[in-house]
Amino acid sequence: MAESTFMxxxxxxxxxxxxxEIQFMVAPGIEGELGIMKNHAPLVAALNIGVLRYQTSTGAAKRMAISGGFMEVIDNGARVLAETAEHGDEIDVLRAKAAKERAEKRLEVKSEEINHARAKMSLQRAIARIRATEKPI
Structure with missing residues (x-):
């Protein structure tokens, strides 16, 4: 294991x-983004729908779309328990954009037959999937 990495x-x-092994990560916490590096204090946190960003032990910047869950950090290791997760380079961008458009159209409809909370979550997931495919700066 390299000096500045954790699992x-x-x-x-x-x-x-x-x-x-990775060098650092940024997770979408409920209260905002959580940055984690080696020797971080023990932590348990709820995660939001969003993009998990991390830098591999070789320095490559990676992204992953997650749809909520929990994260535990202990003993130089971080474990993310996500409802769903996808590597950014495995996401079908056209499909994610179509899902975003469908969710936006559902939210525009003022009808009691539309579950607006579910449509908002669909929109958040679609946006996270699209953001996970973007190239890191």
Whole structure:
């Protein structure tokens, strides 16, 4: 293990999506973004729908869309338990943009038949998926 790295594990109900050493990460916490580096104090936090950003042990910047969950940081390791998660480079951008447009159209309709809370969550997930495909600055 390199001197300045720690283990990141991203787990969904279906699989372990990612497990490797990283240099740092930024997670979408409920109260705002959470930056984590090696030797971070123990932490348990709820996560929002958003983009998990991290830098691999080789220095490559990566992104992953997650749709909520929890994160635990302890003993130089971070474990993200996400409802869903996708690597940014595996996301179908056209499909994500179509989902965003569908959610926006549902939110425009003023009808009691439309579940607006569900439509808002669909919109947030679509936006996170699109943002996860963007190239890091």
């Amino acid at each position: 990141l594990e991203v787990v969904t109900p279906e699989r372990i999506l990612y497990r490797d």
